[in-house]
Amino acid sequence: MQDKHRIQADLDWLINSPDFLSVASVNELHSGNLLNANQLLVNVVGESDSFRFEPTHRLGVYFEQLWHHLIRSNPSYELIRSNQQVIINKQTLGEFDSIIESHHAKETVHCELAVKFYLQIGSGEEMANWVGPNLRDRFDRKFKRLLSHQLALSSKVEVKAWLEQQQLVIDQSALLTRGRLFYAIQNFLNQTYTHPAEVATDHLKGFWATHEEFNSYREQNNFEWYQLPRMYWLSELTENDYPEVKKLGRLNQEQLATIVGMQNGKEVVRGFVVTDEWLQRARQRVLTLD
Incomplete structure (x- = not known):
């Protein structure tokens, strides 16, 4: 269990630390139309008192818990679904990290989350020059999956039909990344x-x-x-x-x-x-x- 001081520090870090990926650069270089999910953190105040820590040793899961807490604490938004798996014909096609409704804009946003740590091996200019500490994770492969699979999930024909069955509408996709090189x-x-x-x-x-x-x-x-x-x-x-x-x-x-x-x-x-x-x-x- 993370203690109260650590949870508060991590909530503040999620709110205030810089992006890991530049959404503007990703959009420009990859012809994307992603929202920067930092917009959802404007004016948010993260308090650790009501944080529900679900025991985990996986940092990415803890990061998602912090994010979901911040969205739940923000009266401007409603967390419609979190960690929503898409299962069609007994096959798991993917998962939506969070589906959020904006009360002001009357829009529903699929927000994908990533917290990443990579070490430089090589010049550093290419994503393939960066690997995770456990060496299973290489930056270029993770980024490709993020764009082509995770963020593109709602655009797949079969997933669109599944969303209709679930009475879910996704108007925009957004990206929130934190981490360190x-x-x-x-x-x-x-x-x-x-x-x-x-x-x-x-x-x-x-x-x-x-x-x-x-x-x-x-x-x-x-x-x-x-x-x-x-x-x-x-x-x-x-x-x-x-x-x-x-x-x-x-x-x-x-x-x-x-x-x-x-x-x-x-x-x-x-x-x-x-x-x-x-x-x-x-x-x-x-x-x-x-």
Whole structure:
């Protein structure tokens, strides 16, 4: 269970942190007509008191819970459906993350959500140069599925018929993305932020380093370092979180770790420390065509 302080911090982070993907750039580069779901967060106030945490160890599921709470708390909108699976002839064709009705505009919006974290392997200009920490997730493949499957779900002929049967109408599709890109440490320190055109320029940034690189960097600063559990990857770490996180000791060379540097109780930087084996597999991953 996330505590009240952490939930409040994560709600505020969802409301105020920058887009991960630039909806305007996505529309321009891919001939889309997506709404930026940030419009649904205008004037919203997220309070943790009434938040219903459903136990999960999946960060994406927790992120969806935060979003659904914010929409339910906003009197301008009604959450019609959440995590609505589309099952036709016993076959699951997809899922709508959230279907929202705007009382003011009298429109129904399908909003797709994504919270993503990618590490740079290569120049960084192409989406294929970015992989997730577990290496199963590569940016270009995830983005293609987001556009061609998830956001296009309501436009499929059979799904349109299913929506009519459910007495649902979808007038618009919208996208809300949050996340962070982790740059190779020298690029990060030099502020050489080469990223795909679809990524928002002001996206959140961090670094990744091998154990040797991190140990060298660690000796050059006086930050206090902590290891971040996965459920703490969203908002900045604060002193309120110290009882729940481990102070970073000497890392095992075989350990992949998410870390955060603190100074005077404030988060300064966060990153990943990767193993040599992980790096070898990551380089292979960006070269794989599938």
